[in-house]
């Protein structure tokens with residue numbers, strides 16, 4: 001029954017309010033018209049007409065005691081006026097909240113006699129009704145794992161709140177369906193008292209408030225944000241944002257940092273299918289090369305990183321990556337492994353020779369006739385520096401390379417006669433002089449112990465012998481220090 005707009009009632013109400021006239025008196029005027037009509041019609045059929053209420057004595061009235069939901073609420077002359085007031089209250093609530101009101105109220109009446117002054121005014125009756133009325137509405141409650149987290153006036157509002165929570169964690173390309181709640185979330189229609197209905201703003205504010213603890217981590221050793229972000233698969237940006245109160249450069253052992261955004265009542269899981277390229281690192285292989293010294297190496301083939309295309313589902317909880325499910329991995333470019341040749345020959349350097357390591361092979365056999373150092377020259381008879389070691393034997397005695405190297409010079413050179421120079425690298429050269437014949441040419445590679453020529457007495461020489469020199473960075477050194 002919705003008769004709030006009834007002009008008659010409006011008039012009645014205004015009179016009651018203005019003059020504080022009892023509802024019974026006010027409604028009598030309206031009622032009398034109706035009752036007279038009934039009397040008029042029924043007088044033809046009914047003999048005994050009881051019209052007690054009409055010829056009420058001035059001080060005692062037969063009235064209706066009004067009970068709302070079992071609570072005594074007042075006295076009226078007729079039930080209709082009480083019903084009108086009740087409807088008015090429900091209508092007013094419905095208008096105010098723009099909701100359908102479920103009328104779960106029970107108005108009951110009991111005939112009784114009271115004195116005129118005990119009749120209820122409209123104000124009194126309204127007051128009682130507001131006190132005892134159950135203004136039930138069909139609202140929509142959001143449940144997360146069976147816990148109520150808010151009651152909205154419509155399913156649309158409830159859904160909107162849930163969508164808003166999800167949207168926070170969706171990128172522009174993603175749609176709502178890409179987000180799920182970790183919790184079992186339901187929106188159920190529930191009859192509630194109007195006072196329990198919340199606005200969207202109230203529910204959202206509460207959702208933000210009700211956050212549980214952060215996941216935390218205690219800094220150990222030389223942990224830094226980067227290593228932590230790697231270990232816990234948290235984006236650096238997120239880690240920094242979650243720990244805005246901490247200076248990333250001043251992390252110290254024992255400090256506690258946050259590893260998560262606070263866990264909320266509602267937690268959103270998103271699964272983003274992404275496609276990205278990843279480098280495939282190349283490996284480096286080393287090959288042995290006996291043509292080079294141990295301190296030498298050369299790149300035989302440069303390495304090249306490969307490339308793969310990965311498709312993965314990035315699973316995030318409240319925007320923080322928790323897991324990555326790789327669904328496909330396609331190598332689009334194989335890596336090319338790097339190959340390095342590393343020498344195996346023992347390195348001959350001034351330093352290594354001086355340490356007694358990698359000594360030369362004695363280049364020929366024979367008798368030492370003159371050592372390195374100052375001496376009286378056998379021909380000039382002058383006190384001069386002898387820059388090599390003389391080993392005498394018969395002409396044609398084989399001369400061998402003292403160490404591997406490259407022939408850097410051959411042929412006649414002044415007092416040396418026929419000579420050979422070998423460059424061993426690392427600033428080291430050897431010289432073989434007074435030869436009778438030469439068996440190698442400039443640019444030839446020779447190995448330690450290779451035959452390179454024969455003993456003779458060419459140049460300034462008193463008889464067949466080998467004059468052997470060791471030069472380090474162009475300076476002649478005592479060969480005996482470098483021979484086995």
Ligand SMILES: [Zn+2]
Pocket residue numbers: 370386388389390466467468
């Ligand atoms: Zn000599």
